[in-house]
Amino acid sequence: xxxxxxASDGIGIGKVLxxxxxxxxxxxxxxxxxxxxxxxxxxxxxxxxxxxxAQAEALRKSAGDKEAExxxxxxxxxxxxxLRGEIEALIKGGQCAESALETMCDMFIQMFSAAxxxxxxxxxxxxxxxxxxxxxxxxxxxxxxxSEAPAGTVLVARxxxxxxxxxxxxxxxxxxxxxxxxxxxxxxILARALEIPAVxxxxxxxxxxxxxxxxxxxxxSGEVIADPDEEQTNVYTKKRSDFIAERKELEKFxxxxxKSASGEEYExxxxxGKPADAVKAMECDGEGVGLFRTEFLFMDRTAMPTxxxxxxxxxxxxxxxKGKPLIIRTLDIGGDKDIPYMGLAKEENPxxxxxxxxxxxxNRDMFKVQIRAILRAxxxxxxxxxxxxxxxxxxxxxxxxxxxxxxxELRAENAEFNEKIPVGIMVETAAAAVLAxxxxxxxxxxxxxTNDLTGYTxxxxxxxxxxxxxxxxxxxxxxxxxxxxxxxxxxxxxxxxMCGEAAANPQMIPLxxxxxxxxxxxxxxxxxxxxxxxxxxTKQEADxxxxxxxxxxxxxxxxxxxxxxxxx
Amino acid sequence: xVKKTFTISNAQGFHMRPASTFAAAMMKYPCNVTxxxxxxxxxxxxxxxxxxxCIKVGSVIDVICDGEKENEALAEAGAMIESGFGx
Numbered sequence: 118x119x120x121x122x123x124a125s126d127g128i129g130i131g132k133v134l135x136x137x138x139x140x141x142x143x144x145x146x147x148x149x150x151x152x153x154x155x156x157x158x159x160x161x162x163x164x165x166x167x168x169x170x171a172q173a174e175a176l177r178k179s180a181g182d183k184e185a186e187x188x189x190x191x192x193x194x195x196x197x198x199x200l201r202g203e204i205e206a207l208i209k210g211g212q213c214a215e216s217a218l219e220t221m222c223d224m225f226i227q228m229f230s231a232a233x234x235x236x237x238x239x240x241x242x243x244x245x246x247x248x249x250x251x252x253x254x255x256x257x258x259x260x261x262x263x264s265e266a267p268a269g270t271v272l273v274a275r276x277x278x279x280x281x282x283x284x285x286x287x288x289x290x291x292x293x294x295x296x297x298x299x300x301x302x303x304x305x306i307l308a309r310a311l312e313i314p315a316v317x318x319x320x321x322x323x324x325x326x327x328x329x330x331x332x333x334x335x336x337x338s339g340e341v342i343a344d345p346d347e348e349q350t351n352v353y354t355k356k357r358s359d360f361i362a363e364r365k366e367l368e369k370f371x372x373x374x375x376k377s378a379s380g381e382e383y384e385x386x387x388x389x390g391k392p393a394d395a396v397k398a399m400e401c402d403g404e405g406v407g408l409f410r411t412e413f414l415f416m417d418r419t420a421m422p423t424x425x426x427x428x429x430x431x432x433x434x435x436x437x438x439k440g441k442p443l444i445i446r447t448l449d450i451g452g453d454k455d456i457p458y459m460g461l462a463k464e465e466n467p468x469x470x471x472x473x474x475x476x477x478x479x480n481r482d483m484f485k486v487q488i489r490a491i492l493r494a495x496x497x498x499x500x501x502x503x504x505x506x507x508x509x510x511x512x513x514x515x516x517x518x519x520x521x522x523x524x525x526e527l528r529a530e531n532a533e534f535n536e537k538i539p540v541g542i543m544v545e546t547a548a549a550a551v552l553a554x555x556x557x558x559x560x561x562x563x564x565x566x567t568n569d570l571t572g573y574t575x576x577x578x579x580x581x582x583x584x585x586x587x588x589x590x591x592x593x594x595x596x597x598x599x600x601x602x603x604x605x606x607x608x609x610x611x612x613x614x615m616c617g618e619a620a621a622n623p624q625m626i627p628l629x630x631x632x633x634x635x636x637x638x639x640x641x642x643x644x645x646x647x648x649x650x651x652x653x654x655t656k657q658e659a660d661x662x663x664x665x666x667x668x669x670x671x672x673x674x675x676x677x678x679x680x681x682x683x684x685x
Numbered sequence: 686x687v688k689k690t691f692t693i694s695n696a697q698g699f700h701m702r703p704a705s706t707f708a709a710a711m712m713k714y715p716c717n718v719t720x721x722x723x724x725x726x727x728x729x730x731x732x733x734x735x736x737x738x739c740i741k742v743g744s745v746i747d748v749i750c751d752g753e754k755e756n757e758a759l760a761e762a763g764a765m766i767e768s769g770f771g772x
Contacts, residue, residue, distance in 0.1 A: 193705045198712065199731030228737035236700055237739050436696060497696055 123339030129292025172283030292334030405441035407638025427490035435498030553605035567617025631663035716752030
């Protein structure tokens with residue numbers, strides 16, 4: 118078994134086709150008939166444009182307009198009058214077409230690579246593809262036509278170039294294995310868009326596998342099995358048909374609103390940990406982001422991230438979710454994390470110590486940097502601020518006062534931001550849940566963090582196997598905390614969401630619907646599953662189940678009852 | 686020669702689409718069109734050069750048109766930048 122990065126879910130069983138990379142080496146010549154050489158170059162460009170147009174058309178059909186745009190972008194770039202003019206000038210000066218092309222492309226590759234902007238860095242890859250494409254034509258190299266590969270082909274390549282990916286179609290390619298690329302690489306995004314199982318970052322894949330070798334690609338676990346025996350083939354054939362059946366069932370819930378069987382609508386959004394995760398959230402049909410954890414910005418570094426750095430990250434996420442809600446949670450960090458520059462002392466009990474909003478309100482200058490960055494990002498979408506670990510009203514008031522202070526500064530600087538940015542809180546402590554009636558008057562929204570709320574309410578560490586049996590959101594005490602929080606929030610007319618794991622738990626969903634939760638925030642891969650689950654319940658059925666559960670005295674009884682009624 | 690200063694207002698700055706529509710629009714004019722940004726002089730008829738300059742939201746640039754139909758070119762350039770390229 119060979120392990121790589123699981124980049125696109127599903128199982129593929131088929132025969133290997135290795136995409137070999139041809140050498141693009143040539144001997145530079147001095148040209149005397151420069152007119153003929155210019156013509157040769159222009160002919161190659163014409164052929165390149167024709168090929169690219171065909172690839173764009175194929176991609177538009179298989180993967181959609183957005184993917185095709187990358188190819189049409191290549192045409193726009195090679196048609197750039199400056200680029201073409203300079204290449205022609207070099208040829209007139211006696212250089213051969215190959216070296217003139219290479220000189221100019223390398224110059225742009227260097228310029229784009231040096232940019233401090235991710236999107237511009239991507240352009241370097243585009244120019245590299247253009248160079249390879251035109252150079253191949255000039256050198257008379259015939260590329261393997263992926264579109265003509267037989268049905269049941271597993272593509273193996275060092276990396277997927279756009280011209281290779283353009284030839285991929287679902288009818289003949291059943292799996293993809295590459296040596297480079299991660300979960301968010303272009304190859305991964307494309308493989309997911311085409312629903313082709315893919316395992317990336319498999320070292321030496323292109324030399325490890327041979328043409329026509331049998332392989333199994335498990336894009337869900339990131340495993341590749343070469344030359345499977347009969348038993349393995351049977352096991353994976355079954356896995357494959359189960360996966361396809363489930364995906365087909367779930368696909369019915371893509372692109373539709375999240376509704377109960379009786380028509381009540383809910384918001385179904387995603388939890389993310391970095392801006393790139395927002396891409397996955399959108400791909401999985403999330404209706405926005407209900408929790409954007411900002412800790413990633415502060416980890417693994419030697420100094421605080423600057424306002425600019427934070428602003429860029431928040432703005433990036435806002436642009437990806439395109440006007441849909443983006444709830445940014447301010448820094449939730451304490452003595453359990455080792456971040457030297459923050460000067461957090463090791464403490465006996467970090468989860469009850471100096472952390473999250475408590476730390477931030479004592480380190481106002483640092484906190485203001487984050488709030489200013491979030492406010493500035495609010496000019497680019499429906500951005501909202503959320504404070505973690507709130508236990509009393511003072512923390513909300515202090516935090517909001519700081520937001521107002523930052524707004525005044527930004528106003529004076531003529532910076533753009535949303536004046537009416539909603540400011541809400543996480544309800545994840547027993548104190549906040551009990552005080553929810555008062556907190557609801559001071560907050561624009563609630564989001565219940567069931568992971569911590571369960572731990573704090575049950576006074577139990579889920580990592581300690583001697584007490585972890587107590588850790589369950591179905592504990593009658595935790596259910597009462599949740600119910601109270603939702604009812605208090607709704608009584609004040611504010612939205613109440615949930616961003617803990619319980620929001621995606623099929624046993625919890627009817628209870629949350631009955632309590633009146635307005636927003637479910639779950640991991641991206643759970644979106645369609647949760648939408649399906651919600652659609653199975655009418656409000657009345659959910660109310661009946663909920664009333665019964667709330668009358669039960671123990672977690673065990675609730676669990677037993679729900680495991681019977683939640684088989685839907 | 687005519688010259689005017691602008692601040693880039695569209696969120697993504699001069700990325701692929703704005704750069705290519707801008708360069709294409711400037712191609713229509715016989716005059717030279719140059720963007721001056723961070724002490725660099727950029728040929729505004731080349732989308733590659735515009736993109737490589739990495740002009741982001743909030744950047745301040747000068748557009749300089751020199752030659753035949755320079756006033757018309759500057760007027761169209763200004764209209765495009767100020768409208769945020771229709772984003």
